[in-house]
Amino acid sequence: MNMTELFKDQFAQLQAEDKDSKLSAVREQAFSAFNEFGIPTVRHEEWKYTRIGTLFTKDYKSQVSGKTDFSAKDVDAYRLPGHKEANELVFVNGQFVDKLSTIRSKDLTVLHLAEAAKNEYSEIVSKHFGHSSDYLKDGINALNTAFVKDGIFIHVKRSKIIEEPVYIYNITDAAAENILAQPRSLIYLSENAQLQIIETFATRGTEDSFTNQIMEVIVEKDARFEYCKIQNDSANASQVSTTHIRQTGTSYVNAIIVSLNGEIVRNNTNVVMEAPHCEAHLYGLYFQKGNSHIDNHTIVDNVMPHCFSNELYKGMMDENSTGVFNGKIFVRQPAQKTNAFQSNKNILLSNNASVNTKPQLEIFADDVKCSHGCTIGQLDEEGLFYLQSRGIPEKIAKSMLLVGFASDILDKINLPHIRTYVDHLVAERLGN
């Protein structure tokens, strides 16, 4: 059976089983959008350099009834350092599992999305759920929404500061068969609230996994949202990971993405600045080898005046890997006095690696300062020579330079545990 028919069957099954859900209508809409757009091909401008059609030729286990026998002990293998002082949320095969998750902070509300859609939070859900589809008009985004049965809803009340970070584990159990997982989350930071999220992806087993994730975040006035995504999944794991952040009030956002492994990894990171004086920082580090493909798409949409955004993505491509960066900055007509910066720097370490980059600006306001820049090059020969002339072997000198290159991004990680962990992963990759 081909994928389209399979999805059709599964969709009908889901709608029948879960027909009373508030999300039913949204799913219906999304599924017709999915049928309209289809799986993006390279003819789709936003997917020009990333071919995901092959991922849909595989046979995936039914995603509706994706039950698993994962135990807390199984999760241990994937826990991040510092988890004892953190809130842990576990998704297995795209479904949120309560019994594996731990909530430590008393001010943190974590609910099933289906539940939140029914109670006091229903207004927030109906207002914000699915906003990312206004920006990502493709079948992949629609596919996640079409099959949203559950997910998580995180709410932080007014003026509450969540001291303990929230660790989100997206685990795919591909020990027996190919898995398509579609985690979904909606996060709401009320006025003056603060939250830190660290997210990782892991696959168990050697079969192929494909994670199609959407996280939507709403950041209210004076709130502060910090986000860090670590992608170090196995070489048979692919993902399309969307982080869609709306700054509905003057607020602060910091998002860091570190991508180290995976088959095809596509990140959509969107920041929509809907209030004046918003501030956003987007950082990315990608360091790929093997045949892995990494694609970072970012959108910074300046809707209101006086916003500031800074974007820095750095990539090191080794062996046969390919890297893609597409950064978009929109400055709408009312968004005067916008300051938006974007920079993408790449180092090609092997003759079979390639980089495609497209830093894009679309500006409709005149009183703005916007710049973008990108470079593709090699390790600085003079730097290498300097180190070698001081008795440092070439291999070590090279990795010193690469660590230096990466540290611009790594330095932005605030949590010491996570910083050490990522440093360790990078060092491992460099073979030290």
Add this chain to the structure above:
Amino acid sequence: MNDSSTDIEKAVLKEYEYGFVTNIEADEAPKGLSEDIIRFISAKKNEPEWMLEWRLKAYNHWLKMEEPNWANVKYPKVNYQEVIYYSAPKQKTKVGSLDEIDPELRATFEKLGISLDEQKRLSGVAVDAVIDSVSIGTTFKAQLAEQGIIFCSMSEAIQEHPDLVRKYLSSVVPVTDNFFSALNSAVFTDGSFCYIPEGVHCPMELSTYFRINAENTGQFERTLIVAEAGSYVSYLEGCTAPMRDENQLHAAVVEIVAMEKAEVKYSTVQNWYPGDKNGNGGIYNFVTKRGICKGDNSKISWTQVETGSAVTWKYPSVILKGDNSVGEFYSVAVTNNYQQADTGTKMMHIGKNTKSRIVSKGISAGHSNNSYRGLVQVSKNAANARNFSQCDSLLLGDKCGAHTFPYIEVKNNTAVVEHEATTSKIGEDQLFYCNQRGIDTETAVALIINGFAKEVMNQLPMEFAVEAQKLLAISLEGSVG
């Protein structure tokens, strides 16, 4: 800032200077496009059989193609059956000397500041003038022929130098390349042909002047420049059109072939009628320009000043095939009122040690939209490729837009590619500084804009630099940001 809005209005109200219509009797084909029309054009031009076949092949391919819509421009679609594909100023017989040209026609070119007669000897520019679809006269042909340089209209070249034309025509832009190049191949009526033999340094600037005159006509010209090993040529192109309410179509193709150690410099000042201040009328300028650095150590340089056209869609590109070859692109694109420009370049690095440089300056005013779209491609074997791109945008007024779409694709790890872009407006501090030193605001703006575009203007040959600077002033006079 109240002054500034009136200044902008003043600039907006500035009329197009070249909008007159010349009453020349024209020999026209009926409206529409069909195989018969192509046969008609081909027969009219007395073309050999292979040329007709080539055109029909292009036409048949064009029928299967869809008009592209990826560019960042919006315009009502062209009805290709409403266009007149052939319009020639009536001439009884082939003219022997320029004195025999229709005096009305000569007056037209005098108005444009393009004198076809011997006065041009003083400035030393050889001119080929193309009105509507047909070349009406080429100056300095004899002097150029002494050195073996062929500079003539395309139709003449097909008659007199069929071997050269056949060898190089569509070798850089295949007929199937894109929608507009296929259309052009099917119906092009004239253009310029230029051939520089081995080792010859062309002693003067070669220039073509294009003008659309008749109503409802489309202009489809084809330019082919071949520079043999070790030769050099600098080529200029200029264009204007009368003011009309309907949109007219201009779909040209320019091909350049540079052999070993050859250098071709191609400069354009494009000033087609941009439409009135409400966005009515104007030329659709859908042009394919491409050069190939075929031999080692060759160089192709594109310089363009784009001030006209309602919609521009143009990407002069260079295929850097020969080792150590160099490609350059310098552009100033100015849009005002409701003009839309989507322009840029492609640099395809294939040979080793190839270099390219892109400098693009976009200036938007009024309600216009100005986009830079560029591609820098380094293929797997293009060792030590080097590219530097800079695209700056200047916004005058808060209703216009500036966009950049740079595509960079690198498949070789010895390549060094840099791209940088900025968008800004004229700073109040800059204006204040000038005012404080007794320079009035308007002069100060002109000063700043000229400074902004200087890097590109410097690349223009002298003859054009003057015109281009004037054009820039006309297009943007008084537009205080």
